[in-house]
Amino acid sequence: MDGRPSTLREQRRAETQRVIQTHAVRLFVERGYDGTTVNDVAEAAGVSPMTVYRHFPTKEDLVLVDQNGPLVADRVAATPAGQPLVHRIGGALVESARALTAGDDRFLLARLRLMISTPALRARHLDNHHVLQQAIVDGLGDEAADPDTAFRAAVAASACLAAMHTALVRWATEDGRGDLPDLISEAFAAAFGDAAPRPR
Known part of the structure; x- marks a missing residue:
């Protein structure tokens, strides 16, 4: 039972990461890597820029992680x-x-x-x-x-x-x-x- 919240938390974290990265890659393809900001990615993913940075410390990580x-x-x-x-x-x-x-x-x-x-x-x-x-x-x-x-x-x-x-x-x-x-x-x-x- 103790493992369930942790697993659920990890699943949510992985899902949030997946959503952010999917939107980031789409925007980079559409607008170019340099033409897309982290704020653009956050807005498209429906999260705050701080949430993006929590999952992806650098802009490069949005593609590479x-x-x-x-x-x-x-x-x-x-x-x-x-x-x-x-x-x-x-x-x-x-x-x-x-x-x-x-x-x-x-x-x-x-x-x-x-x-x-x-x-x-x-x-x-x-x-x-x-x-x-x-x-x-x-x-x-x-x-x-x-x-x-x-x-x-x-x-x-x-x-x-x-x-x-x-x-x-x-x-x-x-x-x-x-x-x-x-x-x-x-x-x-x-x-x-x-x-x-x-x-x-």
């Missing part, structure tokens, strides 16, 4: 420890992409296009890759307690994220044609050859 890091980290943690790191990490990234594109993937496509076309977002997007890289290493838990293993995991994650980024850019510039998880798998094959993670 998502729940992909924990999702990928959980999937990496659930993989068998004996597999090569590139397989574990790459497989988790492909599975996460499949979850993100299930149903309507236009929102993801709009976000990616904004990231590619807006200089401030491009810079922060690279920061997000660093955060995701660390989340992946952290997802390995005690396995990455050894500095050498943590280093190898960070290298594998960085290589996988670079290949995935190339696939994301292609998918966005081609108007979302094709299956994004398949394209990411192709990018891994191009980067790693026979060592590439294979789709499940």
Whole structure:
């Protein structure tokens, strides 16, 4: 019973976040990123500017914030420890992409296009890759307690994220044609050859 209010609160928070971000991305697409203010987003979402900032501390966060890091980290943690790191990490990234594109993937496509076309977002997007890289290493838990293993995991994650980024850019510039998880798998094959993670 104690968990219910917390869960309900988290659900409300997630829903408010989703509504704000949906309106923000729509306005950025319609008016341009620089032509849209946080006040515009707040008005469209029916909340105060303070509420927007509570959920998204910076304007860039309105586009870049998502729940992909924990999702990928959980999937990496659930993989068998004996597999090569590139397989574990790459497989988790492909599975996460499949979850993100299930149903309507236009929102993801709009976000990616904004990231590619807006200089401030491009810079922060690279920061997000660093955060995701660390989340992946952290997802390995005690396995990455050894500095050498943590280093190898960070290298594998960085290589996988670079290949995935190339696939994301292609998918966005081609108007979302094709299956994004398949394209990411192709990018891994191009980067790693026979060592590439294979789709499940």
